[in-house]
Amino acid sequence: KAGVTQTPRYLIKTRGQQVTLSCSPISGHRSVSWYQQTPGQGLQFLFEYFSETQRNKGNFPGRFSGRQFSNSRSEMNVSTLELGDSALYLCASSEGLGTEAFFGQGTRLTVV
Amino acid sequence: GQSLEQPSEVTAVEGAIVQINCTYQTSGFYGLSWYQQHDGGAPTFLSYNGLDGLEETGRFSSFLSRSDSYGYLLLQELQMKDSASYFCALCGYSTLTFGKGTMLLVSP
Numbered sequence: 001k002a003g004v005t006q007t008p009r010y011l012i013k014t015r016g017q018q019v020t021l022s023c024s025p026i027s028g029h030r031s032v033s034w035y036q037q038t039p040g041q042g043l044q045f046l047f048e049y050f051s052e053t054q055r056n057k058g059n060f061p062g063r064f065s066g067r068q069f070s071n072s073r074s075e076m077n078v079s080t081l082e083l084g085d086s087a088l089y090l091c092a093s094s095e096g097l098g099t100e101a102f103f104g105q106g107t108r109l110t111v112v
Numbered sequence: 113g114q115s116l117e118q119p120s121e122v123t124a125v126e127g128a129i130v131q132i133n134c135t136y137q138t139s140g141f142y143g144l145s146w147y148q149q150h151d152g153g154a155p156t157f158l159s160y161n162g163l164d165g166l167e168e169t170g171r172f173s174s175f176l177s178r179s180d181s182y183g184y185l186l187l188q189e190l191q192m193k194d195s196a197s198y199f200c201a202l203c204g205y206s207t208l209t210f211g212k213g214t215m216l217l218v219s220p
Binding site for chain 2: 045105
């Protein structure tokens, strides 16, 4: 079974631009979550989607948004990029409630 | 809100046993999970405690005490490849709230 796939792996953007990151979950997994990882703040929850519905959202500004498609693939978008948005963005999929989440390798976003 | 505290760094030698503690504050959760992350890699699931007590998976064991708001991860027969960051996480309805992580350094 293929793991969680995130694209692209690396991205360099300029302040003010927007970016879209993609995540393909493990086949059969309907829950997709997004996390931001930085050295200072650690792993922080962005949002979670289940069957195309956002079930939960973390404490991030509205510039961060996401969606999930009918095939469970998910995208997250960050608009008006700031230097502080530089981070590793991780996607995780699971069968649903609680327990084990499977993470992708992440997208390393650098904002210059 | 929720918060978790774990030591920032732990060092040990190959073959030894190490315990990584995690204390938390929360108004409710389903369980406590542990994840391992090697430098540059993705976090990988190690263990989950939904109930109080000890869960054993090979060389790794995890413990939860809800009354003490405390859990730990126990790693036995340490190997060099165990050098990594370890995160405890509170499992909510559709979220994981992570601690800041403990970097484990295993020396020969």
